[in-house]
Amino acid sequence: MDNRGCYSEEQAEKLSFIKQNEITIADIMNSEIPMKDKRWWFINACEMTTKNRIDLALILARVVLPIYENKYPNDKRVRECLDAIDDFNAGKITRDDLLAKRRDAAYAADAADADADADAAAAAYAVAYGAYAADAADAAAYAADADAADAAYKKAFITAVIKFFEDNKINLN
Numbered sequence: 001m002d003n004r005g006c007y008s009e010e011q012a013e014k015l016s017f018i019k020q021n022e023i024t025i026a027d028i029m030n031s032e033i034p035m036k037d038k039r040w041w042f043i044n045a046c047e048m049t050t051k052n053r054i055d056l057a058l059i060l061a062r063v064v065l066p067i068y069e070n071k072y073p074n075d076k077r078v079r080e081c082l083d084a085i086d087d088f089n090a091g092k093i094t095r096d097d098l099l100a101k102r103r104d105a106a107y108a109a110d111a112a113d114a115d116a117d118a119d120a121a122a123a124a125y126a127v128a129y130g131a132y133a134a135d136a137a138d139a140a141a142y143a144a145d146a147d148a149a150d151a152a153y154k155k156a157f158i159t160a161v162i163k164f165f166e167d168n169k170i171n172l173n
Contacts, residue, residue: 007037023172025165029158039141042161047171056164058085060141061126063156068112068123078124081105 012018017027028041043053061082068078084101087093109124141157164170 006040025170025172026162028172029162035141035154035157038158038161041172042165045172046165052168052170055168056161057126058082059160059164060157061123063160064123064126064153066123067153068108068127071117072108072112075108077101077104077108078127081127 007015015031015033017023017031020027025042025046029038031038042048042056048056065078065082068075081101081104084093084098088095088098105124105127109121112121112124
């Protein structure tokens with residue numbers, strides 16, 4: 001009950017997983033709660049380091065990248081940004097090179113937003129700002145839960161979160 005977020009005690013009591021002796025991230029991610037609330041739990045109620053948050057944000061950005069690429073198949077700026085993050089982390093490019101790719105991806109997100117395609121913009125935003133874990137995870141969760149996102153994106157998002165937590169042995173607080 002200490003980590004119920006904005007849920008009242010009464011609302012929390014109705015959740016399918018709340019009466020279990022032990023609650024896992026899989027219980028939460030596979031539950032009936034909305035994606036935005038699932039995101040709150042894995043960002044705010046889990047023992048994650050800053051590096052964990054960044055790594056997870058990048059994984060989730062890759063999950064929702066196809067939402068953007070399906071809408072804008074000829075625009076490579078968003079994918080190039082993710083590749084640049086990998087290259088930067090591997091010491092292959094400079095910080096200035098990375099910032100240029102992020103700026104390009106941010107422009108892609110702005111263009112999608114101007115095109116009234118919030119889902120694709122959220123996916124692009126998740127990539128462009130992948131190193132800012134909470135914001136990127138928010139954007140990825142929004143993109144995965146958007147009307148245009150089919151069940152495959154939601155399932156891939158949930159699967160990626162669960163796998164990340166299991167692989168990194170991260171627990172709920």
